[in-house]
Amino acid sequence: MLRYLGKRSLHSLVSLVGLVVLVFFLARLTGDPTNLYLPIDASPAEKANFAQVHGFNDPVLLQFWHFVQGALRLDFGASLRYQRPALGLVLEAFPTTLELAFFAMLIALVIAIVTGSLAAWRLNGFFDRIASIISLISASIPNFWIAIVGVLVLAVNLRLIPTSGTGSVQQWILPVAVLAIRPAGLIVQIVRGSMTSALSSAYVKTARAKGVSSQAIIFVHALRNAMLPVITVAGDQATGMVNGAVIVETIFGFPGIGNLMLDAITNRDFAVVQAAVMVTAIAIFILNIVIDLCYAALDPRIRFT
Protein backbone atom coordinates (compact mmCIF):
# COMPACT_ATOMS: atom_id res chain seq x y z
CA MET A 1 0.00 0.00 0.00
CA LEU A 2 2.69 2.48 1.06
CA ARG A 3 4.88 1.37 -1.80
CA TYR A 4 2.00 1.92 -4.17
CA LEU A 5 1.41 5.43 -2.82
CA GLY A 6 5.10 6.21 -3.14
CA LYS A 7 5.24 5.01 -6.73
CA ARG A 8 2.07 6.86 -7.62
CA SER A 9 3.34 10.08 -6.03
CA LEU A 10 6.59 9.82 -7.96
CA HIS A 11 4.69 9.40 -11.23
CA SER A 12 2.48 12.38 -10.48
CA LEU A 13 5.45 14.43 -9.41
CA VAL A 14 6.99 13.91 -12.85
CA SER A 15 3.72 15.07 -14.47
CA LEU A 16 3.50 18.02 -12.10
CA VAL A 17 7.04 19.15 -12.77
CA GLY A 18 6.42 18.68 -16.49
CA LEU A 19 3.30 20.81 -16.34
CA VAL A 20 4.98 23.64 -14.46
CA VAL A 21 8.02 23.58 -16.74
CA LEU A 22 5.69 23.61 -19.74
CA VAL A 23 3.75 26.62 -18.50
CA PHE A 24 6.94 28.45 -17.54
CA PHE A 25 8.63 28.00 -20.90
CA LEU A 26 5.45 28.64 -22.87
CA ALA A 27 5.38 32.08 -21.32
CA ARG A 28 9.11 32.72 -21.68
CA LEU A 29 9.82 31.39 -25.14
CA THR A 30 6.97 33.06 -26.97
CA GLY A 31 8.17 36.59 -26.44
CA ASP A 32 9.34 39.11 -23.90
CA PRO A 33 7.63 38.24 -20.62
CA THR A 34 7.58 41.92 -19.68
CA ASN A 35 4.81 42.42 -22.19
CA LEU A 36 2.91 39.53 -20.63
CA TYR A 37 3.29 40.88 -17.12
CA LEU A 38 2.72 44.59 -17.59
CA PRO A 39 -0.45 46.26 -18.83
CA ILE A 40 -0.44 46.97 -22.57
CA ASP A 41 -0.14 50.74 -22.10
CA ALA A 42 3.03 50.63 -19.92
CA SER A 43 5.77 53.07 -20.93
CA PRO A 44 9.17 51.83 -22.23
CA ALA A 45 10.92 53.10 -19.07
CA GLU A 46 8.48 51.17 -16.89
CA LYS A 47 9.09 48.09 -18.99
CA ALA A 48 12.87 48.33 -18.73
CA ASN A 49 12.70 48.87 -14.98
CA PHE A 50 10.28 45.97 -14.59
CA ALA A 51 12.46 43.64 -16.62
CA GLN A 52 15.50 44.57 -14.54
CA VAL A 53 13.74 44.15 -11.18
CA HIS A 54 12.25 40.77 -12.07
CA GLY A 55 15.40 39.46 -13.65
CA PHE A 56 14.06 39.13 -17.20
CA ASN A 57 17.39 40.30 -18.54
CA ASP A 58 19.04 37.21 -17.09
CA PRO A 59 19.53 34.11 -19.26
CA VAL A 60 16.41 31.97 -19.50
CA LEU A 61 17.97 29.07 -17.63
CA LEU A 62 18.97 31.30 -14.72
CA GLN A 63 15.41 32.66 -14.62
CA PHE A 64 14.13 29.12 -14.57
CA TRP A 65 16.45 28.27 -11.69
CA HIS A 66 15.11 31.20 -9.66
CA PHE A 67 11.60 30.15 -10.49
CA VAL A 68 12.25 26.55 -9.39
CA GLN A 69 13.82 27.77 -6.15
CA GLY A 70 10.71 29.82 -5.45
CA ALA A 71 8.34 27.01 -6.41
CA LEU A 72 10.07 24.59 -4.05
CA ARG A 73 9.39 27.03 -1.22
CA LEU A 74 5.79 27.31 -2.53
CA ASP A 75 6.54 30.88 -3.50
CA PHE A 76 5.24 31.72 -6.96
CA GLY A 77 5.80 35.43 -6.66
CA ALA A 78 3.29 38.16 -6.00
CA SER A 79 0.16 38.91 -7.96
CA LEU A 80 0.66 42.09 -9.97
CA ARG A 81 -2.97 43.00 -9.71
CA TYR A 82 -3.52 42.48 -5.99
CA GLN A 83 0.08 42.98 -4.79
CA ARG A 84 -0.20 39.85 -2.64
CA PRO A 85 1.42 36.40 -2.75
CA ALA A 86 -0.19 34.50 -5.62
CA LEU A 87 -0.48 31.26 -3.70
CA GLY A 88 -2.50 32.92 -0.92
CA LEU A 89 -4.98 34.26 -3.47
CA VAL A 90 -5.35 30.84 -5.05
CA LEU A 91 -5.81 29.04 -1.74
CA GLU A 92 -8.46 31.57 -0.73
CA ALA A 93 -10.42 30.91 -3.91
CA PHE A 94 -9.96 27.16 -3.85
CA PRO A 95 -12.57 26.13 -1.22
CA THR A 96 -15.39 27.76 -3.19
CA THR A 97 -14.57 25.72 -6.29
CA LEU A 98 -14.13 22.61 -4.20
CA GLU A 99 -17.56 23.01 -2.59
CA LEU A 100 -19.15 23.75 -5.94
CA ALA A 101 -17.59 20.68 -7.55
CA PHE A 102 -18.32 18.48 -4.53
CA PHE A 103 -22.03 19.25 -4.39
CA ALA A 104 -22.40 19.04 -8.16
CA MET A 105 -20.67 15.65 -8.27
CA LEU A 106 -22.69 14.35 -5.32
CA ILE A 107 -25.97 15.34 -6.95
CA ALA A 108 -24.88 14.02 -10.34
CA LEU A 109 -23.90 10.66 -8.82
CA VAL A 110 -27.12 10.24 -6.83
CA ILE A 111 -29.30 11.11 -9.82
CA ALA A 112 -27.25 8.96 -12.18
CA ILE A 113 -27.15 5.90 -9.92
CA VAL A 114 -30.88 5.92 -9.22
CA THR A 115 -31.88 6.68 -12.83
CA GLY A 116 -29.34 4.32 -14.40
CA SER A 117 -30.31 1.43 -12.10
CA LEU A 118 -34.00 1.87 -12.76
CA ALA A 119 -33.35 2.07 -16.51
CA ALA A 120 -31.32 -1.16 -16.40
CA TRP A 121 -34.06 -2.90 -14.39
CA ARG A 122 -36.49 -2.66 -17.29
CA LEU A 123 -34.28 -2.44 -20.37
CA ASN A 124 -35.93 -0.66 -23.32
CA GLY A 125 -38.93 0.06 -21.12
CA PHE A 126 -40.65 3.42 -20.96
CA PHE A 127 -38.42 4.75 -18.19
CA ASP A 128 -35.28 3.56 -19.99
CA ARG A 129 -36.22 5.43 -23.16
CA ILE A 130 -37.05 8.66 -21.33
CA ALA A 131 -33.78 8.38 -19.40
CA SER A 132 -31.72 7.84 -22.55
CA ILE A 133 -33.29 10.84 -24.30
CA ILE A 134 -32.67 13.08 -21.28
CA SER A 135 -29.10 11.88 -20.93
CA LEU A 136 -28.48 12.59 -24.62
CA ILE A 137 -29.80 16.13 -24.23
CA SER A 138 -27.80 16.76 -21.07
CA ALA A 139 -24.60 15.62 -22.76
CA SER A 140 -25.24 17.98 -25.70
CA ILE A 141 -26.27 21.25 -24.05
CA PRO A 142 -23.44 23.76 -23.62
CA ASN A 143 -23.28 24.54 -19.91
CA PHE A 144 -22.80 28.28 -20.39
CA TRP A 145 -26.03 28.41 -22.33
CA ILE A 146 -28.07 26.41 -19.82
CA ALA A 147 -26.70 28.70 -17.11
CA ILE A 148 -27.88 31.76 -19.03
CA VAL A 149 -31.28 30.30 -19.79
CA GLY A 150 -31.55 29.30 -16.12
CA VAL A 151 -30.81 32.84 -15.02
CA LEU A 152 -33.32 34.14 -17.58
CA VAL A 153 -36.15 31.88 -16.47
CA LEU A 154 -35.57 31.47 -12.74
CA ALA A 155 -34.01 34.79 -11.81
CA VAL A 156 -35.18 37.35 -14.35
CA ASN A 157 -38.67 36.09 -15.18
CA LEU A 158 -39.83 34.15 -12.13
CA ARG A 159 -37.61 35.99 -9.62
CA LEU A 160 -37.15 32.77 -7.62
CA ILE A 161 -33.41 33.12 -7.08
CA PRO A 162 -30.85 35.93 -7.16
CA THR A 163 -28.77 36.31 -10.34
CA SER A 164 -25.31 36.07 -8.76
CA GLY A 165 -23.30 35.97 -5.54
CA THR A 166 -22.51 33.26 -2.99
CA GLY A 167 -24.26 34.41 0.19
CA SER A 168 -27.39 32.29 0.45
CA VAL A 169 -28.39 28.73 -0.32
CA GLN A 170 -30.60 29.86 -3.21
CA GLN A 171 -27.57 31.31 -4.95
CA TRP A 172 -25.93 27.89 -5.00
CA ILE A 173 -28.87 26.04 -6.58
CA LEU A 174 -28.38 27.08 -10.19
CA PRO A 175 -24.56 26.89 -10.35
CA VAL A 176 -24.53 23.42 -8.79
CA ALA A 177 -27.35 22.25 -11.08
CA VAL A 178 -25.59 23.59 -14.20
CA LEU A 179 -22.35 21.90 -13.19
CA ALA A 180 -24.09 18.61 -12.44
CA ILE A 181 -26.05 18.27 -15.70
CA ARG A 182 -23.31 17.02 -17.98
CA PRO A 183 -21.67 14.49 -15.62
CA ALA A 184 -25.11 13.22 -14.60
CA GLY A 185 -26.05 12.53 -18.22
CA LEU A 186 -22.81 10.71 -18.96
CA ILE A 187 -22.77 8.68 -15.74
CA VAL A 188 -26.39 7.54 -16.24
CA GLN A 189 -25.28 5.74 -19.40
CA ILE A 190 -22.35 4.08 -17.60
CA VAL A 191 -24.52 3.00 -14.66
CA ARG A 192 -27.11 1.60 -17.05
CA GLY A 193 -24.49 -0.42 -18.93
CA SER A 194 -22.64 -1.86 -15.95
CA MET A 195 -25.89 -2.46 -14.06
CA THR A 196 -27.26 -4.42 -17.02
CA SER A 197 -24.31 -6.80 -16.97
CA ALA A 198 -24.34 -7.03 -13.16
CA LEU A 199 -28.05 -7.93 -13.17
CA SER A 200 -27.47 -10.82 -15.56
CA SER A 201 -24.78 -12.42 -13.38
CA ALA A 202 -25.10 -15.62 -11.40
CA TYR A 203 -25.18 -14.09 -7.92
CA VAL A 204 -28.17 -11.95 -8.87
CA LYS A 205 -30.00 -15.06 -10.04
CA THR A 206 -29.15 -16.73 -6.72
CA ALA A 207 -30.42 -13.74 -4.78
CA ARG A 208 -33.60 -13.69 -6.84
CA ALA A 209 -34.09 -17.45 -6.26
CA LYS A 210 -33.74 -16.86 -2.53
CA GLY A 211 -36.63 -14.40 -2.78
CA VAL A 212 -34.71 -11.16 -2.21
CA SER A 213 -36.74 -8.05 -3.07
CA SER A 214 -36.01 -6.10 -6.27
CA GLN A 215 -34.78 -3.03 -4.42
CA ALA A 216 -32.38 -5.11 -2.35
CA ILE A 217 -31.06 -6.86 -5.44
CA ILE A 218 -30.37 -3.58 -7.24
CA PHE A 219 -29.08 -1.43 -4.43
CA VAL A 220 -27.38 -4.06 -2.23
CA HIS A 221 -26.19 -6.87 -4.46
CA ALA A 222 -25.66 -5.47 -7.93
CA LEU A 223 -24.78 -1.84 -7.24
CA ARG A 224 -21.49 -2.50 -5.49
CA ASN A 225 -20.19 -4.47 -8.45
CA ALA A 226 -21.62 -2.07 -10.97
CA MET A 227 -19.83 0.87 -9.33
CA LEU A 228 -16.28 0.20 -10.58
CA PRO A 229 -16.63 1.60 -14.11
CA VAL A 230 -18.83 4.37 -12.70
CA ILE A 231 -16.02 5.51 -10.43
CA THR A 232 -13.57 5.66 -13.36
CA VAL A 233 -15.89 7.88 -15.37
CA ALA A 234 -16.86 9.95 -12.33
CA GLY A 235 -13.17 10.59 -11.72
CA ASP A 236 -12.66 11.81 -15.30
CA GLN A 237 -15.72 13.99 -14.97
CA ALA A 238 -14.45 15.42 -11.69
CA THR A 239 -11.28 16.55 -13.48
CA GLY A 240 -13.44 18.02 -16.21
CA MET A 241 -15.49 19.78 -13.59
CA VAL A 242 -12.74 22.39 -13.31
CA ASN A 243 -13.60 23.30 -16.93
CA GLY A 244 -17.24 23.73 -15.97
CA ALA A 245 -16.24 25.66 -12.85
CA VAL A 246 -14.46 28.29 -14.95
CA ILE A 247 -17.66 28.94 -16.86
CA VAL A 248 -20.11 28.67 -13.98
CA GLU A 249 -18.02 30.86 -11.69
CA THR A 250 -17.70 33.52 -14.38
CA ILE A 251 -21.41 33.59 -15.08
CA PHE A 252 -22.56 33.57 -11.47
CA GLY A 253 -19.71 35.66 -10.08
CA PHE A 254 -18.40 33.01 -7.71
CA PRO A 255 -14.98 33.89 -6.20
CA GLY A 256 -13.53 30.45 -7.07
CA ILE A 257 -10.31 29.33 -8.68
CA GLY A 258 -11.83 29.26 -12.19
CA ASN A 259 -12.94 32.84 -11.94
CA LEU A 260 -9.59 33.86 -10.44
CA MET A 261 -7.69 32.12 -13.20
CA LEU A 262 -9.72 33.61 -16.04
CA ASP A 263 -9.30 36.98 -14.39
CA ALA A 264 -5.56 36.43 -14.06
CA ILE A 265 -5.33 35.37 -17.70
CA THR A 266 -7.20 38.38 -19.04
CA ASN A 267 -5.21 40.71 -16.74
CA ARG A 268 -1.88 39.08 -17.59
CA ASP A 269 -1.21 38.22 -13.96
CA PHE A 270 1.18 35.38 -14.61
CA ALA A 271 2.18 34.47 -11.04
CA VAL A 272 -1.45 33.74 -10.21
CA VAL A 273 -1.87 31.57 -13.33
CA GLN A 274 1.22 29.57 -12.41
CA ALA A 275 0.11 29.08 -8.78
CA ALA A 276 -3.42 28.14 -9.86
CA VAL A 277 -2.05 25.54 -12.31
CA MET A 278 0.02 24.05 -9.51
CA VAL A 279 -2.83 23.91 -6.99
CA THR A 280 -5.27 22.45 -9.55
CA ALA A 281 -2.77 19.80 -10.60
CA ILE A 282 -2.13 18.79 -6.98
CA ALA A 283 -5.87 18.60 -6.31
CA ILE A 284 -6.34 16.34 -9.34
CA PHE A 285 -3.45 14.16 -8.16
CA ILE A 286 -5.09 13.71 -4.74
CA LEU A 287 -8.42 13.00 -6.44
CA ASN A 288 -6.84 10.21 -8.50
CA ILE A 289 -5.42 8.57 -5.40
CA VAL A 290 -8.81 8.75 -3.68
CA ILE A 291 -10.35 7.07 -6.72
CA ASP A 292 -7.79 4.26 -6.54
CA LEU A 293 -8.59 3.80 -2.85
CA CYS A 294 -12.30 3.63 -3.73
CA TYR A 295 -11.54 0.79 -6.13
CA ALA A 296 -9.87 -1.16 -3.36
CA ALA A 297 -12.73 -0.50 -0.97
CA LEU A 298 -15.30 -1.70 -3.49
CA ASP A 299 -13.44 -4.69 -4.83
CA PRO A 300 -11.30 -6.58 -2.29
CA ARG A 301 -9.66 -8.50 -5.13
CA ILE A 302 -7.77 -5.37 -6.15
CA ARG A 303 -4.37 -5.24 -4.48
CA PHE A 304 -1.85 -2.50 -4.92
CA THR A 305 1.59 -3.58 -5.93
Add this chain to the structure above:
Amino acid sequence: MSVVSDVAIAREPGAFVTSIRLLWHDKFAFTAAVFLLLVVLAAIFGPYVVGGDATAMNLRMRNVPPGVTHGWLYVLGGDTLGRSLLARVIVGARTTMLISASTVVCSMLIGGFLGLIAGYRGGWFALVVMRVADIIMSFPSLLMALIVLYVLGTSVANVVLVLAITRIPLYLRTSRAEVLEIRERMFVTAARVLGARPRRLVWRHIAPLVAPTMITLATLDFSFVMLAESSLSFLGLGIQPPDISWGLMVSDGRGYLATAWWLSFWPGVAITLTTMSLNLLSNWVRVATDPVQRWRLEVARKNG
Protein backbone atom coordinates in the same frame (compact mmCIF):
# COMPACT_ATOMS: atom_id res chain seq x y z
CA MET B 1 -17.27 -16.41 -63.67
CA SER B 2 -17.56 -12.70 -64.28
CA VAL B 3 -21.24 -13.02 -65.25
CA VAL B 4 -22.09 -14.67 -61.94
CA SER B 5 -20.44 -11.96 -59.89
CA ASP B 6 -22.20 -9.25 -61.96
CA VAL B 7 -25.59 -10.72 -61.13
CA ALA B 8 -24.73 -10.96 -57.47
CA ILE B 9 -23.77 -7.27 -57.43
CA ALA B 10 -26.99 -6.28 -59.15
CA ARG B 11 -29.11 -8.05 -56.53
CA GLU B 12 -27.30 -6.76 -53.48
CA PRO B 13 -27.38 -2.95 -53.38
CA GLY B 14 -24.10 -1.17 -52.58
CA ALA B 15 -22.95 -0.39 -49.08
CA PHE B 16 -23.96 3.24 -49.47
CA VAL B 17 -27.55 2.48 -50.44
CA THR B 18 -27.85 -0.09 -47.64
CA SER B 19 -26.66 2.41 -45.06
CA ILE B 20 -29.05 5.09 -46.33
CA ARG B 21 -31.92 2.60 -46.07
CA LEU B 22 -30.86 1.61 -42.55
CA LEU B 23 -30.65 5.27 -41.64
CA TRP B 24 -34.11 5.97 -43.03
CA HIS B 25 -35.56 3.36 -40.70
CA ASP B 26 -34.06 4.92 -37.58
CA LYS B 27 -36.09 8.11 -37.42
CA PHE B 28 -33.99 9.82 -34.73
CA ALA B 29 -30.71 9.21 -36.55
CA PHE B 30 -32.29 10.22 -39.88
CA THR B 31 -33.56 13.54 -38.49
CA ALA B 32 -30.13 14.15 -36.99
CA ALA B 33 -28.46 13.46 -40.35
CA VAL B 34 -30.81 15.83 -42.18
CA PHE B 35 -30.22 18.56 -39.62
CA LEU B 36 -26.44 18.14 -39.87
CA LEU B 37 -26.68 18.31 -43.64
CA LEU B 38 -28.52 21.63 -43.25
CA VAL B 39 -25.82 22.94 -40.92
CA VAL B 40 -23.08 21.89 -43.33
CA LEU B 41 -24.92 23.54 -46.23
CA ALA B 42 -25.34 26.69 -44.12
CA ALA B 43 -21.62 26.60 -43.33
CA ILE B 44 -20.66 26.28 -46.99
CA PHE B 45 -23.20 28.49 -48.75
CA GLY B 46 -24.57 30.63 -45.89
CA PRO B 47 -22.02 33.42 -46.11
CA TYR B 48 -22.68 33.82 -49.88
CA VAL B 49 -26.46 33.93 -49.46
CA VAL B 50 -26.99 35.95 -46.29
CA GLY B 51 -23.45 37.19 -45.56
CA GLY B 52 -24.48 40.77 -46.31
CA ASP B 53 -27.57 40.58 -44.11
CA ALA B 54 -25.47 39.27 -41.21
CA THR B 55 -23.46 42.48 -41.05
CA ALA B 56 -25.97 45.01 -42.42
CA MET B 57 -27.18 47.27 -39.62
CA ASN B 58 -30.76 48.43 -39.66
CA LEU B 59 -31.41 50.76 -36.75
CA ARG B 60 -35.17 50.42 -37.09
CA MET B 61 -34.79 46.70 -36.42
CA ARG B 62 -32.79 47.12 -33.22
CA ASN B 63 -33.71 44.43 -30.67
CA VAL B 64 -36.79 43.41 -32.64
CA PRO B 65 -38.37 40.42 -30.89
CA PRO B 66 -38.72 37.14 -32.80
CA GLY B 67 -41.83 36.93 -34.99
CA VAL B 68 -43.02 36.95 -38.59
CA THR B 69 -44.13 40.59 -38.73
CA HIS B 70 -40.75 41.95 -39.90
CA GLY B 71 -40.09 39.59 -42.77
CA TRP B 72 -38.28 36.25 -42.85
CA LEU B 73 -34.86 37.68 -42.08
CA TYR B 74 -36.08 38.77 -38.67
CA VAL B 75 -38.04 35.64 -37.62
CA LEU B 76 -35.46 35.04 -34.89
CA GLY B 77 -35.40 38.75 -34.03
CA GLY B 78 -32.76 41.44 -34.48
CA ASP B 79 -29.64 42.14 -32.41
CA THR B 80 -28.57 45.35 -30.67
CA LEU B 81 -27.38 46.90 -33.93
CA GLY B 82 -30.45 45.78 -35.88
CA ARG B 83 -28.70 42.92 -37.69
CA SER B 84 -30.72 39.85 -38.59
CA LEU B 85 -30.20 37.15 -35.98
CA LEU B 86 -31.18 34.41 -38.45
CA ALA B 87 -28.49 35.49 -40.91
CA ARG B 88 -25.92 35.71 -38.11
CA VAL B 89 -26.73 32.22 -36.85
CA ILE B 90 -26.39 30.85 -40.41
CA VAL B 91 -23.08 32.61 -41.01
CA GLY B 92 -21.85 31.57 -37.54
CA ALA B 93 -22.23 27.95 -38.60
CA ARG B 94 -19.20 28.35 -40.86
CA THR B 95 -16.75 29.42 -38.14
CA THR B 96 -18.00 26.81 -35.70
CA MET B 97 -17.94 23.95 -38.20
CA LEU B 98 -14.66 25.02 -39.78
CA ILE B 99 -12.85 25.19 -36.44
CA SER B 100 -14.32 21.93 -35.16
CA ALA B 101 -13.58 20.06 -38.39
CA SER B 102 -10.00 21.36 -38.67
CA THR B 103 -9.35 20.57 -35.02
CA VAL B 104 -10.67 17.04 -35.30
CA VAL B 105 -8.74 16.36 -38.51
CA CYS B 106 -5.52 17.87 -37.16
CA SER B 107 -5.63 16.03 -33.85
CA MET B 108 -6.59 12.79 -35.60
CA LEU B 109 -3.70 13.01 -38.08
CA ILE B 110 -1.06 14.19 -35.62
CA GLY B 111 -2.21 11.95 -32.77
CA GLY B 112 -2.59 8.94 -35.05
CA PHE B 113 0.82 9.51 -36.63
CA LEU B 114 2.63 9.94 -33.32
CA GLY B 115 0.81 6.89 -31.99
CA LEU B 116 1.98 4.84 -34.98
CA ILE B 117 5.59 5.77 -34.37
CA ALA B 118 5.38 5.44 -30.59
CA GLY B 119 3.71 2.06 -30.92
CA TYR B 120 6.07 0.69 -33.56
CA ARG B 121 9.39 2.10 -32.42
CA GLY B 122 8.90 2.30 -28.68
CA GLY B 123 12.07 3.48 -26.93
CA TRP B 124 12.76 6.97 -25.63
CA PHE B 125 10.52 8.59 -28.23
CA ALA B 126 7.46 6.68 -27.01
CA LEU B 127 8.40 7.39 -23.42
CA VAL B 128 8.61 11.16 -23.93
CA VAL B 129 5.49 11.37 -26.11
CA MET B 130 3.39 9.31 -23.72
CA ARG B 131 4.59 11.29 -20.72
CA VAL B 132 3.66 14.59 -22.39
CA ALA B 133 0.28 13.11 -23.30
CA ASP B 134 -0.21 12.13 -19.66
CA ILE B 135 0.56 15.66 -18.56
CA ILE B 136 -1.94 17.12 -21.02
CA MET B 137 -4.62 14.57 -20.14
CA SER B 138 -4.20 15.04 -16.40
CA PHE B 139 -5.01 18.73 -16.62
CA PRO B 140 -8.44 20.24 -17.34
CA SER B 141 -8.57 20.86 -21.10
CA LEU B 142 -10.28 24.23 -20.97
CA LEU B 143 -7.72 25.63 -18.53
CA MET B 144 -4.91 24.28 -20.70
CA ALA B 145 -6.45 25.94 -23.75
CA LEU B 146 -6.92 29.22 -21.88
CA ILE B 147 -3.27 29.27 -20.79
CA VAL B 148 -1.92 28.54 -24.25
CA LEU B 149 -4.24 31.09 -25.88
CA TYR B 150 -3.16 33.63 -23.29
CA VAL B 151 0.43 33.15 -24.36
CA LEU B 152 -0.10 32.87 -28.10
CA GLY B 153 -2.90 35.40 -28.50
CA THR B 154 -6.27 34.70 -30.00
CA SER B 155 -6.84 33.93 -33.67
CA VAL B 156 -8.73 31.26 -35.58
CA ALA B 157 -5.52 29.31 -36.27
CA ASN B 158 -4.47 29.46 -32.63
CA VAL B 159 -7.88 28.28 -31.44
CA VAL B 160 -7.57 25.26 -33.75
CA LEU B 161 -4.01 24.63 -32.55
CA VAL B 162 -4.95 24.88 -28.89
CA LEU B 163 -8.00 22.66 -29.19
CA ALA B 164 -5.98 20.13 -31.18
CA ILE B 165 -3.29 20.04 -28.49
CA THR B 166 -5.87 19.11 -25.86
CA ARG B 167 -7.35 16.37 -28.09
CA ILE B 168 -4.17 14.81 -29.54
CA PRO B 169 -3.45 12.58 -26.49
CA LEU B 170 -6.77 10.80 -27.00
CA TYR B 171 -5.85 9.69 -30.54
CA LEU B 172 -2.25 9.10 -29.59
CA ARG B 173 -3.12 6.64 -26.84
CA THR B 174 -5.69 4.76 -28.88
CA SER B 175 -3.49 4.51 -31.96
CA ARG B 176 -0.47 3.37 -29.92
CA ALA B 177 -2.50 0.69 -28.15
CA GLU B 178 -3.79 -0.60 -31.50
CA VAL B 179 -0.34 -0.65 -33.04
CA LEU B 180 1.09 -2.56 -30.08
CA GLU B 181 -1.50 -5.25 -30.69
CA ILE B 182 -1.37 -5.32 -34.52
CA ARG B 183 2.44 -5.32 -34.55
CA GLU B 184 2.48 -8.82 -33.08
CA ARG B 185 0.03 -10.33 -35.57
CA MET B 186 1.06 -13.02 -38.00
CA PHE B 187 0.75 -11.01 -41.23
CA VAL B 188 3.06 -8.29 -39.92
CA THR B 189 5.63 -10.88 -38.96
CA ALA B 190 5.20 -12.46 -42.40
CA ALA B 191 5.76 -9.13 -44.12
CA ARG B 192 8.84 -8.52 -42.00
CA VAL B 193 10.20 -11.94 -42.84
CA LEU B 194 9.64 -11.19 -46.52
CA GLY B 195 11.93 -8.21 -46.08
CA ALA B 196 9.56 -5.25 -45.83
CA ARG B 197 11.22 -2.15 -44.41
CA PRO B 198 9.82 -0.57 -41.22
CA ARG B 199 8.36 2.35 -43.17
CA ARG B 200 6.48 0.03 -45.50
CA LEU B 201 5.36 -2.15 -42.58
CA VAL B 202 3.88 0.83 -40.76
CA TRP B 203 2.22 2.49 -43.75
CA ARG B 204 1.06 -0.47 -45.82
CA HIS B 205 0.32 -3.06 -43.17
CA ILE B 206 -0.41 -1.40 -39.84
CA ALA B 207 -1.82 2.07 -40.62
CA PRO B 208 -4.81 0.84 -42.70
CA LEU B 209 -5.98 -1.18 -39.69
CA VAL B 210 -5.65 1.73 -37.28
CA ALA B 211 -7.45 4.21 -39.55
CA PRO B 212 -11.06 3.00 -38.98
CA THR B 213 -10.66 3.28 -35.20
CA MET B 214 -9.29 6.79 -35.60
CA ILE B 215 -12.22 7.83 -37.77
CA THR B 216 -14.78 6.41 -35.33
CA LEU B 217 -13.05 8.24 -32.51
CA ALA B 218 -13.09 11.44 -34.55
CA THR B 219 -16.86 11.31 -35.16
CA LEU B 220 -17.41 10.81 -31.43
CA ASP B 221 -15.04 13.64 -30.62
CA PHE B 222 -16.55 16.21 -33.00
CA SER B 223 -19.33 17.33 -30.67
CA PHE B 224 -16.91 17.62 -27.75
CA VAL B 225 -14.63 19.88 -29.78
CA MET B 226 -17.60 21.97 -30.87
CA LEU B 227 -18.64 22.54 -27.28
CA ALA B 228 -15.04 23.37 -26.33
CA GLU B 229 -14.79 25.96 -29.11
CA SER B 230 -18.08 27.51 -28.04
CA SER B 231 -16.89 27.65 -24.42
CA LEU B 232 -13.63 29.35 -25.41
CA SER B 233 -15.45 31.88 -27.57
CA PHE B 234 -17.97 32.42 -24.79
CA LEU B 235 -15.16 33.20 -22.33
CA GLY B 236 -13.80 35.73 -24.81
CA LEU B 237 -10.56 33.89 -25.65
CA GLY B 238 -11.77 32.08 -28.77
CA ILE B 239 -13.19 33.71 -31.86
CA GLN B 240 -13.00 37.50 -31.83
CA PRO B 241 -15.40 39.96 -33.49
CA PRO B 242 -16.04 40.73 -36.32
CA ASP B 243 -15.92 36.96 -36.90
CA ILE B 244 -19.17 35.31 -35.88
CA SER B 245 -19.30 32.17 -33.80
CA TRP B 246 -22.24 30.72 -31.88
CA GLY B 247 -20.42 30.75 -28.55
CA LEU B 248 -19.45 34.37 -29.07
CA MET B 249 -23.06 35.30 -29.92
CA VAL B 250 -24.31 33.75 -26.68
CA SER B 251 -21.69 35.73 -24.80
CA ASP B 252 -22.59 38.98 -26.59
CA GLY B 253 -26.26 38.57 -25.74
CA ARG B 254 -25.61 38.03 -22.04
CA GLY B 255 -25.81 41.69 -21.19
CA TYR B 256 -29.27 42.00 -22.71
CA LEU B 257 -30.82 39.00 -20.98
CA ALA B 258 -33.58 40.94 -19.27
CA THR B 259 -34.54 42.98 -22.35
CA ALA B 260 -33.70 40.82 -25.38
CA TRP B 261 -33.45 37.17 -24.40
CA TRP B 262 -33.38 35.99 -28.02
CA LEU B 263 -29.83 37.30 -28.56
CA SER B 264 -28.34 34.51 -26.42
CA PHE B 265 -31.13 32.01 -26.86
CA TRP B 266 -30.99 31.15 -30.59
CA PRO B 267 -27.24 30.61 -30.96
CA GLY B 268 -27.44 28.30 -27.94
CA VAL B 269 -30.28 26.39 -29.57
CA ALA B 270 -28.11 26.04 -32.67
CA ILE B 271 -25.21 24.65 -30.62
CA THR B 272 -27.45 22.26 -28.69
CA LEU B 273 -29.23 20.89 -31.76
CA THR B 274 -25.98 20.43 -33.66
CA THR B 275 -24.15 18.63 -30.84
CA MET B 276 -27.25 16.53 -30.17
CA SER B 277 -27.46 15.50 -33.82
CA LEU B 278 -23.75 14.72 -33.85
CA ASN B 279 -24.09 12.54 -30.75
CA LEU B 280 -27.15 10.75 -32.13
CA LEU B 281 -25.54 10.14 -35.50
CA SER B 282 -22.17 9.01 -34.13
CA ASN B 283 -24.00 6.55 -31.87
CA TRP B 284 -25.82 5.25 -34.91
CA VAL B 285 -22.61 5.01 -36.93
CA ARG B 286 -20.96 3.11 -34.11
CA VAL B 287 -23.74 0.53 -34.06
CA ALA B 288 -24.04 0.36 -37.86
CA THR B 289 -20.32 -0.22 -38.42
CA ASP B 290 -20.04 -2.82 -35.64
CA PRO B 291 -20.73 -6.29 -37.10
CA VAL B 292 -21.65 -7.56 -33.61
CA GLN B 293 -24.33 -4.94 -33.04
CA ARG B 294 -25.53 -4.22 -36.56
CA TRP B 295 -28.35 -6.79 -36.34
CA ARG B 296 -30.16 -4.53 -33.85
CA LEU B 297 -30.72 -1.95 -36.60
CA GLU B 298 -31.61 -4.58 -39.18
CA VAL B 299 -34.14 -6.26 -36.89
CA ALA B 300 -35.71 -2.90 -36.08
CA ARG B 301 -35.93 -2.22 -39.82
CA LYS B 302 -37.76 -5.45 -40.55
CA ASN B 303 -40.20 -4.92 -37.69
CA GLY B 304 -40.78 -1.24 -38.41
